[in-house]
Amino acid sequence: MKSDASRLGFYLLFAPILLWLVVLIILPHIGLFIVSISEKVGPRQYETGFGNYAAFFGEPLYWRTFARTAIMSIAATALTLVLGFPIAYYIAKLTRGRTKTTLFLMCMIPFWVSELVRTFGWMILLRETGVFSNALQSLGLVSGPVEMLYNDAAIMVGLVYTSILFMVVPLVTTLDSLDDSLIEAGYDLGGSSTSIMREIVIPHAMPGIVSGCIVVFMLSLGNYLTPILLGGKDSLWFTGMIYTQFITRFNWELGSAFGFLLLGLSSLVVFLGLKLSGQTLSQTMGRS
Amino acid sequence: MIPTIPQPAFTKWCYRAYVTIFFIYLALPLTVVCVFAFNNSVFPSLPWEGFTLAWFFGSEAPYIGVFNERSILRSIGTSAFVAVWVSGLAVVVGTCNAFLFVRHEFRGKAILYMLMLMPLIIPGVILGISILVFSSSAANMLEDATGMWFDGLRPGLPLVILGQFSFITTFATLVISARLQKFDPSLEEAALNLGASKLGAIRQITLPFLLPAIVASAVVSILMSFENFNTTLMLVGSDSPLTITMFDKLKQGSTPVLNAVSLLLIIVSAALGLMSLLFQKRQAPS
Numbered sequence: 212m213k214s215d216a217s218r219l220g221f222y223l224l225f226a227p228i229l230l231w232l233v234v235l236i237i238l239p240h241i242g243l244f245i246v247s248i249s250e251k252v253g254p255r256q257y258e259t260g261f262g263n264y265a266a267f268f269g270e271p272l273y274w275r276t277f278a279r280t281a282i283m284s285i286a287a288t289a290l291t292l293v294l295g296f297p298i299a300y301y302i303a304k305l306t307r308g309r310t311k312t313t314l315f316l317m318c319m320i321p322f323w324v325s326e327l328v329r330t331f332g333w334m335i336l337l338r339e340t341g342v343f344s345n346a347l348q349s350l351g352l353v354s355g356p357v358e359m360l361y362n363d364a365a366i367m368v369g370l371v372y373t374s375i376l377f378m379v380v381p382l383v384t385t386l387d388s389l390d391d392s393l394i395e396a397g398y399d400l401g402g403s404s405t406s407i408m409r410e411i412v413i414p415h416a417m418p419g420i421v422s423g424c425i426v427v428f429m430l431s432l433g434n435y436l437t438p439i440l441l442g443g444k445d446s447l448w449f450t451g452m453i454y455t456q457f458i459t460r461f462n463w464e465l466g467s468a469f470g471f472l473l474l475g476l477s478s479l480v481v482f483l484g485l486k487l488s489g490q491t492l493s494q495t496m497g498r499s
Numbered sequence: 500m501i502p503t504i505p506q507p508a509f510t511k512w513c514y515r516a517y518v519t520i521f522f523i524y525l526a527l528p529l530t531v532v533c534v535f536a537f538n539n540s541v542f543p544s545l546p547w548e549g550f551t552l553a554w555f556f557g558s559e560a561p562y563i564g565v566f567n568e569r570s571i572l573r574s575i576g577t578s579a580f581v582a583v584w585v586s587g588l589a590v591v592v593g594t595c596n597a598f599l600f601v602r603h604e605f606r607g608k609a610i611l612y613m614l615m616l617m618p619l620i621i622p623g624v625i626l627g628i629s630i631l632v633f634s635s636s637a638a639n640m641l642e643d644a645t646g647m648w649f650d651g652l653r654p655g656l657p658l659v660i661l662g663q664f665s666f667i668t669t670f671a672t673l674v675i676s677a678r679l680q681k682f683d684p685s686l687e688e689a690a691l692n693l694g695a696s697k698l699g700a701i702r703q704i705t706l707p708f709l710l711p712a713i714v715a716s717a718v719v720s721i722l723m724s725f726e727n728f729n730t731t732l733m734l735v736g737s738d739s740p741l742t743i744t745m746f747d748k749l750k751q752g753s754t755p756v757l758n759a760v761s762l763l764l765i766i767v768s769a770a771l772g773l774m775s776l777l778f779q780k781r782q783a784p785s
Contacts, residue, residue: 332528
């Protein structure tokens with residue numbers, strides 16, 4: 212039996228979460244969808260229709276940017292996994308005690324620092340008058356200043372840098388839970404390093420790999436700073452287009468449609484990732 | 500490849516080299532940002548013109564240091580204001596959520612929990628524009644209906660606070676719930692047996708137990724709020740927080756004053772980050 216007081220307590224606890232989710236998450240997204248399916252036919256006159264989505268598919272610049280953003284995010288995710296896995300393995304399996312904590316902390320510190328500062332660092336390193344260009348010149352490898360900023364490779368370096376922690380942390384956690392004796396057993400049974408990696412380590416680390424990939428993909432897809440600052444003016448990134456439609460062009464209807472498409476892609480990837488690995492959202496997010 | 504299995508020296512050496520290169524890669528951007536804060540030149544780039552503290556304390560143009568640059572000082576104030584609000588709100592709501600999810604069973608709990616996690620998978624830019632669209636149409640509607648102005652619903656600090664709060668609360672909820680799950684309810688029952696009221700028991704027993712998690716999540720919230728860019732960008736009005744101000748300056752071409760701000764930011768964020776870890780570590784043993 213529930214007393215009135217505890218019912219009251221329950222509703223008091225229920226009110227804040229309901230307010231938060233309804234007012235700040237659910238209603239705004241419904242609103243965003245409604246705006247995305249309204250077409251401007253005259254000043255302050257709107258009609259319902261999918262014209263904004265048609266505009267997206269009809270204009271190559273829009274959907275190519277969308278595809279480019281998606282492909283580069285996938286590439287960044289793959290690269291982050293390939294680069295991050297050995298590091299996570301090293302931290303989880305080849306270090307002990309204080310070294311382990313120190314290495315782990317050294318991984319974390321850059322990520323407590325604002326993304327803006329990290330990107331600024333890369334700009335100083337890569338630009339024409341930057342550190343790398345000067346280093347190459349003084350080594351005599353190149354004759355004049357080299358511009359390494361404002362291209363896709365620079366964006367890639369920045370994206371990987373920005374998101375690698377979100378790959379390393381879940382990987383370290385899952386690899387930590389892999390018992391060394393399983394690896395030893397693999398060697399005792401005559402397995403080679405590659406086959407042990409393939410048969411024992413990677414299957415065990417799969418949940419961590421999936422969590423890491425999902426988070427890194429989402430972060431890359433939704434990234435704004437890195438592509439804009441490292442990719443320069445001509446670099447196209449879908450979040451940049453959303454910003455342009457909203458703030459510069461003031462075409463909120465098209466901007467909302469873009470926003471919904473990006474949200475759709477990002478949710479689809481999360482959903483597929485979770486389905487393929489048989490995990491739930493709470494497991495995945497709880498880990499990172 | 501584990502310590503008990505011997506490996507060829509060459510493989511080991513290569514592996515170590517890779518790890519070393521990786522950590523250099525991690526440290527390099529932050530190091531150059533810090534180093535160039537002390538360069539006696541108006542551009543944050545080579546050549547090195549000598550050591551100076553002018554980008555911190557300088558007061559003569561073009562060497563205007565952080566501590567004399569009004570726009571930056573003001574935006575630090577704005578960021579701090581936003582961060583305090585966001586962190587306060589997130590911790591209060593997060594604590595309520597933790598009690599709700601850990602202590603209560605109700606229909607639709609699983610769905611509500613999923614919804615609570617949603618802000619994690621919504622890109623920050625989308626979160627920003629959806630709140631922008633919603634609050635603007637709400638403002639339009641209210642203004643048409645009442646003839647009054649609703650500036651709080653137009654881009655500006657209240658919206659920035661709400662936007663950041665909307666996803667930071669999820670983190671606060673997760674951290675505080677994790678701690679509350681470890682709480683032994685018999686402690687609270689003992690307090691009730693000894694004559695405490697329900698609220699008294701929560702205040703005297705449960706909240707002190709939760710305190711490390713509450714402090715840790717407050718610190719993390721402040722950190723996340725200070726650094727948030729994507730959501731803030733869409734909701735910002737005339738008072739811009741630090742990250743937005745820095746972004747604008749960076750696009751215009753920067754002086755090392757930005758390096759100096761960044762250096763301060765690095766120090767503060769590393770300190771806050773370590774602090775949150777310490778608090779979380781303290782809660783681990785019990």
